[in-house]
Amino acid sequence: MVAKSDWHAFSVLVVDDEIGMQTILKKALSKQFGQVHTAGTIEDAEVIRQSHHLDLIILDINLPGQTGLEWQESIASDSRNYDVIFMTGYAELDTAIQALRLGAADFILKPFNLENMLQAVRRCMDRRLVERTNFALQREIEKNNPIEIIGNADKTLQLKQMVAQLAPSNAAVLIEGESGTGKELVARGLHQLSNRNGPFVPLNCGAIAPDLLESELFGHTSGAFTGAKKGREGLFRVANNGTLFLDEIGEMPIGMQSSLLRALEQKAIRPVGSEKEIPVDVRIVAATNRNLLEEVEKGNFRKDLFYRLNVLTVSLPALRERKADLACLTEHFSHMIAKEMGLKPIHWAHEDIVAMSHYDWPGNIRELKNMIERCILLGKPPVDHWSGLQGNTPLHQETAFDVAIEQKETECSCMPEMDVYPEHWTLKEVEKKHIITVVDLHDGNKSAAARQLGVARKTLERKFKEWSEESA
Template sequence: MVEMNTPNTVMSVLVVDDESGMRSFLKKALSRTFSLVETAGSVEEAEQLRSRCHFDLLIVDINLPGRDGIEWHEALDEDTRRSDVIFMTGFADMDTAIRALRAGASDFILKPFRLDQMMQSVQRCVERRVLRRENLLLKREIAQSHPHTIIGKSANIVEMKNVIRRVAATSSVVLIEGESGTGKELVARSLHQLSNRNGAFVPVNCGAIAPELLESELFGHVADAFAGGRNGREGLFSFANGGTIFLDEIGEMPMQMQMALLRVLEQRTIRPVGSEKEIPVNVRVLAATNRELMAEVEAGRFRRDLFYRLNVLNIVIPPLRERPDDVVDLVHHFTRQLATELGVREVTWSHEDLLVMQRYDWPGNIRELRNMVERCLLLGKPPAEYWRSQIEPVVEMVAVGEAGYPSQMALKEVERLHVLKVIEEHKGNKSAAARVLGVSRKTLDRKFKEWGLVE
């Protein structure tokens, strides 16, 4: 018997033959390879099964009672005919072989056949199916691609990278927390890249899919499972089998789907919408949120049991305002990357521009920083000039000449003295001082913390 070198992926097969012995023989042989093997003794039985489940491969006897296998396949809708099909017959002639090929046959096997002959044919079909899946996922990756390197040398980022390296090789669920724009998908991709999983990385934004479609998107559906779903389709869990699925914005997931996801995590099986069959999957689940999930649990908007199931390993991404030392490295990285993508000249930012960017709070985090670099490159304006009305340039912030600070005084000390002077002028009102200084109140609070000043 041929040992099939089948990739670790979800596959389903339907055997249609009026001989019960042949059905039993092939079901036993194929069950070692396929997640789901169904058999039918007639076209009518096959139609019933096909209406309830998607099949990647059809193995069909041509000489069936009533309606032959080729006629049945020719009458199938276009979506179903994308399935690979192997025709079998004990009464072959040249015209039959030509009909089978014109009907889109992947192979044509004469009865009686050796098992290794059938399994070699099946192997070729599986390889083609996997290749099609990989091409689909590659297109999806290209559409959503961005560099997978985590930029930064600050202490909290170095610690986060160490955690990623420690947990990447495990199969445990990881919950990634962080504000919007901090790079949660980047962390998820790094976990996948450093793992030993050979399957695809499939990102899903739970908040961007309509709640009524999310279950079908994740688990797939059978034909006629709901209005408008005449043709069955596979879900993203099937595409991610052997790899990683990344559920971003998990806090947006509806309660009904939370229960379904909990079942998948506990049983490692999925059930397509409208199907009575459960299909085993080998998928590592990574989840991310910008919400405080425990608060969502207490508010009754998120299942407590799902929260504890997701929170096996936890990675918290620090916001950009807590690692200003990384801003310069990120700016250089985005400048090089975007200059190439946009086809513009790569610029060298001035010291003033870099200081302005380090001083900003970045409420939109790394996403906002990248957008700012792109905007400045396209407009040809440096950040200090573009943001003059929002962030006071360094020369205005320090006001060395007007304040009479000694020229030999360090810039950071001048900054501290100037900020304290402005706050004193406003009788301790930091909000008013922040408006005069052209910075946010959060920036002043952060500066006070850096300077060790306690109110």
């Protein structure tokens, strides 16, 4: 078998009504997989599928109640991002054909040799490893593609126009905006659209210890300080003929600001421990989520450095000011994250975008991306997290995303008591009443209702169309 580290990021679900079979497979697979879930019924399996990301399902066909084949057919409309290995003790041709039609990766007959099962698992996981490796390589290639600012809201279009207008200049640029608005993305866009042929070099000024920041920027000579056994080029020299992006410039210590100002004015740097100045040709793009003028008044930021950096200014709008971009941003991040994970593209329903538009996104685009990633990992659409916040608790007052999830999961943890249907009702009338009740429970979200009912959304759409035609 392969080493544990190869499959440790993968998760598997074993569905079999025999406890002994669950135990054997869990013991064998736990040596390779990071997570091994087990279930004895389709109901338990569906709970696990809804709440966890899965890479592989080992599924017994003959289960009490709903069969494995029926379950897979009922969820076929969902985005399939896992392989399925079917198990059965009955070698019927029709059953095998149906399993293959449902996209089975393999078909194992009981009783089986454990090594045969592990070989089938290996084939699935090796193929998935290759897919993820290819996606990772493609991601590296895409990093060299032109930076694109996503969105068509008025403020976004104005931002794109300003970036294109300022990019050819060699003047310093100060990017202002709240945390998470995409300041580094804009800085990269300025660099890529410029005529500079050097690299783009980012540095977060708040992430470097103050006593190391000078060496990080300007470099140092051998023996310049304790532990400096050999010389080092600073980021100014690395970024020569390119762009140096100084993120969170407001975090830079006041003593270091004077050294930076001198380097900008002289267009030369002096490595720590050296007496010689080295000329550099670097364009500076700085970014901050602070009000630097207020920092100047407080004495936390040098006025002369502020004016030196603030030759050109780009102000990034908060996400709450460009909610028209939510749909395309959500689609962009969903595809990007799915690719990074080696999963199939995710398409959210219209209800998901509507639910997100009622939130003010204090964490801006970074918060949106993190939420989408979390939804993909949990296998839950955004509306399942956000619809529970409507009503007494305004969305913009929530400060923690976990609170939103916890509240929604508490509300939907169990179905309300259903009305007792009259005995004279036909099965068709009971079905209609039950479907409408579940749809109402999910605030009209047919995608969420379909998942709970175990049917495709198209089935619900067809039912509602039939009822509408009957009442016409």
